[in-house]
Amino acid sequence: xxxxxxxxxxxxxxxxxxxxxxxxxxxxxxxxxxxxxxxxxxxxxxxxxxxxxxxxxxxxxxxxxxxxxxxxxxxxxxxxxxxxxxxxxxxxxxxxxxxxxxxxxxxxxxxxxxxxxxxxxxxxxxxxxxxxxxxxxxxxxxxxxxxxxxxxxxxxxxxxxxxxxxxxxxxxxxxxxxxxxxxxxxxxxxxxxxxxxxxxxxxxxxxxxxxxxxxxxxxxxxxxxxxxxxxxxxxxxxxxxxxxxxxxxxxxxxxxxxxxxxxxxxxxxxxxxx
Amino acid sequence: xxxxxxxxxxxxxxxxxxxxxxxxxxxxxxxxxxxxxxxxxxxxxxxxxxxxxxxxxxxxxxxxxxxxxxxxxxxxxxxxxxxxxxxxxxxxxxxxxxxxxxxxxxxxxxxxxxxxxxxxxxxxxxxxxxxxxxxxxxxxxxxxxxxxxxxxxxxxxxxxxxxxxxxxxxxxxxxxxxxxxxxxxxxxxxxxxxxxxxxxxxxxxxxxxxxxxxxxxxxxxxxxxxxxxxxxxxxxxxxxxxxxxxxxxxxxxxxxxxxxxxxxxxxxxxxxxx
Numbered sequence: 067x068x069x070x071x072x073x074x075x076x077x078x079x080x081x082x083x084x085x086x087x088x089x090x091x092x093x094x095x096x097x098x099x100x101x102x103x104x105x106x107x108x109x110x111x112x113x114x115x116x117x118x119x120x121x122x123x124x125x126x127x128x129x130x131x132x133x134x135x136x137x138x139x140x141x142x143x144x145x146x147x148x149x150x151x152x153x154x155x156x157x158x159x160x161x162x163x164x165x166x167x168x169x170x171x172x173x174x175x176x177x178x179x180x181x182x183x184x185x186x187x188x189x190x191x192x193x194x195x196x197x198x199x200x201x202x203x204x205x206x207x208x209x210x211x212x213x214x215x216x217x218x219x220x221x222x223x224x225x226x227x228x229x230x231x232x233x234x235x236x237x238x239x240x241x242x243x244x245x246x247x248x249x250x251x252x253x254x255x256x257x258x259x260x261x262x263x264x265x266x267x268x269x270x271x272x273x274x275x276x277x278x279x280x281x282x283x284x285x286x287x288x289x290x291x292x293x294x295x296x297x298x299x300x301x302x303x304x305x306x307x308x309x310x311x312x313x314x315x316x317x318x319x320x321x322x323x324x325x326x327x328x329x330x331x332x333x334x335x336x337x338x339x340x
Numbered sequence: 341x342x343x344x345x346x347x348x349x350x351x352x353x354x355x356x357x358x359x360x361x362x363x364x365x366x367x368x369x370x371x372x373x374x375x376x377x378x379x380x381x382x383x384x385x386x387x388x389x390x391x392x393x394x395x396x397x398x399x400x401x402x403x404x405x406x407x408x409x410x411x412x413x414x415x416x417x418x419x420x421x422x423x424x425x426x427x428x429x430x431x432x433x434x435x436x437x438x439x440x441x442x443x444x445x446x447x448x449x450x451x452x453x454x455x456x457x458x459x460x461x462x463x464x465x466x467x468x469x470x471x472x473x474x475x476x477x478x479x480x481x482x483x484x485x486x487x488x489x490x491x492x493x494x495x496x497x498x499x500x501x502x503x504x505x506x507x508x509x510x511x512x513x514x515x516x517x518x519x520x521x522x523x524x525x526x527x528x529x530x531x532x533x534x535x536x537x538x539x540x541x542x543x544x545x546x547x548x549x550x551x552x553x554x555x556x557x558x559x560x561x562x563x564x565x566x567x568x569x570x571x572x573x574x575x576x577x578x579x580x581x582x583x584x585x586x587x588x589x590x591x592x593x594x595x596x597x598x599x600x601x602x603x604x605x606x607x608x609x610x611x612x613x614x
Binding site for chain 1: 366368370372377378379381382383384385386387388389390391393394397398400401404406408444445446448449452455456458459461462463464465466467468469470471472475476477478479480481484485487489491519520555556557558587
């Protein structure tokens, strides 16, 4: 398989209705970390007993500050933030913040898109320990585990983050299982594919596309780029809108968007000289 | 119903084989605390989203230090520790620490019994949030809850602790459900029932009983004392041993202990002039 560039699936219309051009993806590291003791105990032993749930929580307290900052050594060292990110404010882009409030269920700030594109995160996907049924049970659980995903921005390497995390986990005698690893990826804004996508979007929609240096989400762009040796991968020409119920029940697109996106693709192929 | 004193069920043989005389119980406060947002979200929103699990963990971080200290205002103010507690060390009592290691699954210190009797605790009984099945799911959960029990020592009042806890919970916009409340209770070591139990134990077993100012566990002694107006309640004459599998599968007592405890009760009743 050989190609000059790849047009990736996934981008749609931005919160302001503008067509999206997305030049990369965040990486991901997904782990499950657990703490164990030999057996459940009556909670009257609490003054002297080890409680794996507290031990896990103490680790999480060390891992992530209340401000969301991730305390893995070197976590923020290799990050590359393109200057264009700072321009992604709602006020500059004409984005109505009420649309995001609807999507999330509560209010966000003017710089929400800057943060989505720029910031790596440590997210708690799930946690479980002890008795979680109705009513009360006075027990010191023997097992606690947490599922965490780290979204990584370009130049952060999951393997590097994982190695440092492994050290922290080892120091506290916790167990760790790795459930997912994806490298971030970003195509240069001056690449042929980016320029062609942006220009053909303007031509088709008569408006400025929303260009994101990378998606807030993750995909295997880096694996494809490495395997095929293709450095120019961009994501655009998608007809979904912010209310599309993407990946959910009753997902839909507008016919108008579908027709426009077909036209956008034709215009893109012409510009690329295909 | 009228009585001068109550002989309570529950005490058995101590870790050193000595008959136990227990003069009170710890109190208990059991609560479930939860954090909620309108809906689950894709974890790509982590840079801007509220995560109820992190919000709950931030609260737990505030509530309890890594040293186990409970940071509820006034929590340690009303505690009464009788001087006899300090004498409850394993070395002084001839208790083999290996027996406790077997019961818990890991080693404890010489002062384990001091801590069990003296220290109030905040124990995490259960916690649940988000995806906890096999493998990975990148989700920001919309609901997180924790079950906590506080063992309270004599003079700590569950209602007072609860009021202060309620303030902390309110400040963080969390929800709280109260699932259990019991006051602690303690009978004076110089009371008639205590003296009669101790003396009859010596007479029956030809050894010094293990006298605990209060149990590490909880029972409704205070409610009974208040309802019936009886201030002298003590717990003794029980035949179970540290390996009895109490409250568990294959619970047992030794015939020898059963016979000795019958004798102890006869000797007790004689002393009380019944």
